[in-house]
Amino acid sequence: MSSVKSFPIPSIQRLPVYLRFLKEQQGRGEALISCTRIADEFGQLSVQVRKDLSITGISGRPKIGYRVDELVEAIELFLGWDSSTAAFLVGAGSLGSAILGYDGFADHGLRIVAAFDTDPQKIGQTIHRCPVFDLKELVERGKDLPIEIGILTVPSSAAQEVARMLIQVGVRGIWNYTPVRLEIPSDVVCEEVKLSASFAVLSSRLKKNDLQL
Amino acid sequence: MSSVKSFPIPSIQRLPVYLRFLKEQQGRGEALISCTRIADEFGQLSVQVRKDLSITGISGRPKIGYRVDELVEAIELFLGWDSSTAAFLVGAGSLGSAILGYDGFADHGLRIVAAFDTDPQKIGQTIHRCPVFDLKELVERGKDLPIEIGILTVPSSAAQEVARMLIQVGVRGIWNYTPVRLEIPSDVVCEEVKLSASFAVLSSRLKKNDLQL
DNA sequence: ATTATATTGATAGTTTATTATCGATAATCA
DNA sequence: TGATTATCGATAATAAACTATCAATATAAT
Numbered sequence: 291m292s293s294v295k296s297f298p299i300p301s302i303q304r305l306p307v308y309l310r311f312l313k314e315q316q317g318r319g320e321a322l323i324s325c326t327r328i329a330d331e332f333g334q335l336s337v338q339v340r341k342d343l344s345i346t347g348i349s350g351r352p353k354i355g356y357r358v359d360e361l362v363e364a365i366e367l368f369l370g371w372d373s374s375t376a377a378f379l380v381g382a383g384s385l386g387s388a389i390l391g392y393d394g395f396a397d398h399g400l401r402i403v404a405a406f407d408t409d410p411q412k413i414g415q416t417i418h419r420c421p422v423f424d425l426k427e428l429v430e431r432g433k434d435l436p437i438e439i440g441i442l443t444v445p446s447s448a449a450q451e452v453a454r455m456l457i458q459v460g461v462r463g464i465w466n467y468t469p470v471r472l473e474i475p476s477d478v479v480c481e482e483v484k485l486s487a488s489f490a491v492l493s494s495r496l497k498k499n500d501l502q503l
Numbered sequence: 504m505s506s507v508k509s510f511p512i513p514s515i516q517r518l519p520v521y522l523r524f525l526k527e528q529q530g531r532g533e534a535l536i537s538c539t540r541i542a543d544e545f546g547q548l549s550v551q552v553r554k555d556l557s558i559t560g561i562s563g564r565p566k567i568g569y570r571v572d573e574l575v576e577a578i579e580l581f582l583g584w585d586s587s588t589a590a591f592l593v594g595a596g597s598l599g600s601a602i603l604g605y606d607g608f609a610d611h612g613l614r615i616v617a618a619f620d621t622d623p624q625k626i627g628q629t630i631h632r633c634p635v636f637d638l639k640e641l642v643e644r645g646k647d648l649p650i651e652i653g654i655l656t657v658p659s660s661a662a663q664e665v666a667r668m669l670i671q672v673g674v675r676g677i678w679n680y681t682p683v684r685l686e687i688p689s690d691v692v693c694e695e696v697k698l699s700a701s702f703a704v705l706s707s708r709l710k711k712n713d714l715q716l
Numbered sequence: 717a718t719t720a721t722a723t724t725g726a727t728a729g730t731t732t733a734t735t736a737t738c739g740a741t742a743a744t745c746a
Numbered sequence: 747t748g749a750t751t752a753t754c755g756a757t758a759a760t761a762a763a764c765t766a767t768c769a770a771t772a773t774a775a776t
Contacts, residue, residue: 324722324723324724325723325724326722326723336723336724340723340724340725344725349724349725350723350724350725351723351724352722352723352724352725353721353722353723353724354722354723354724355722355723355724356724
């Protein structure tokens with residue numbers, strides 16, 4: 291019974307926010323920081339921040355706070371962002387290009403080594419310094435590389451088939467931007483980005499504001 | 504005391520998933536559907552689905568299920584997706600283009616009537632049939648239009664200033680793709696899309712899988 | 717030296733969300 | 747007709763997340 295301790299998902303989701311802020315502080319030469327300060331920055335409660343940070347294993351000192359560089363290191367270690375993770379991106383459309391163009395992910399250790407598409411116009415090009423290959427070549431090109439993550443930015447109709455190819459290549463995680471619920475083996479993790487869910491929350495809150503007038 | 508009843512955010516976030524599926528069923532001519540069927544489709548529990556659907560005010564009939572078209576209509580009404588919502592998008596970079604290019608949002612009543620940028624290369628062009636104007640013109644162009652939503656896909660450094668302009672135009676909601684926590688009046692709602700949060704969850708789950716081996 | 721203060725970490729309490737249970741209903745089948 | 751079954755809605759139980767509280771600690775101020 292290897293009871294793996296699990297951490298609150300909302301806490302994990304907040305870590306990147308703190309990390310960004312902490313790195314900024316680090317850049318300014320700040321050596322120490324308190325939960326109160328971080329909480330103020332993001333309009334949260336200090337207890338919440340303290341609890342979130344505690345999942346990384348770091349402890350602070352009363353009346354002093356935390357060491358900024360210790361926190362940065364601990365968060366990156368906790369998320370596995372301290373080392374680089376190779377990824378394939380499939381679907382070099384506008385969303386795929388946007389992800390390729392976002393430098394922020396490089397900070398998270400994400401290294402997208404190749405993109406794939408079926409569009410002859412795109413194959414052979416490079417998008418934001420990333421080469422685009424024919425989707426047909428995916429399995430062949432991936433099989434000798436240690437590709438850990440597959441990023442799915444294809445049309446829904448292709449999602450399941452591409453997921454299968456990525457799994458064949460040996461990815462351990464899929465970052466799924468399609469609304470398709472994928473059938474995948476239990477040892478592969480899948481994280482879905484649901485933009486519609488976010489828009490639904492915005493919409494419902496707008497609607498609610500309406501009613502309050 | 505107008506105690507506005509509020510609904511579980513996770514339920515609201517799941518509604519678009521159901522909606523998509525229900526529309527698909529509708530397309531196949533299915534008139535009725537049960538929670539059990541929906542739950543199976545998404546690997547959830549039927550009680551969960553039933554509770555989620557109940558927030559729209561629709562009720563089903565025992566042994567029968569729900570009327571598909573009634574559900575579709577009710578979800579769209581609940582989210583305000585039955586009528587069109589005009590929006591400005593600011594920041595016509597790759598992420599902005601991706602959003603302009605995603606047809607799905609039109610289904611949600613989102614009508615992006617104009618995009619804005621500061622890049623002379625982009626100003627005057629159209630991206631996915633949407634005209635791109637100079638950011639300087641935003642307030643002037645928006646002030647006589649009923650723009651309800653502003654979509655922020657600008658670099659972090661510009662986020663707060665652009666948000667201010669959007670509020671001046673009279674938007675009631677901001678869909679914020681930047682990692683910046685915006686200072687906005689309390690009557691404007693802001694929904695943040697945190698791609699790093701999603702990646703953090705994926706990363707931590709990969710890390711966890713590692714440890715289990 | 718004593719007091720006041722900012723901060724942490726732990727514990728307890730509260731709220732929110734998920735999951736389980738069960739009686740009622742309406743269809744189908746024997 | 748009566749038994750069986752799938753389903754709903756309501757209620758209860760559990761789990762997860764958030765918030766409040768407080769003793770302990772270390773600094774600064776008196």
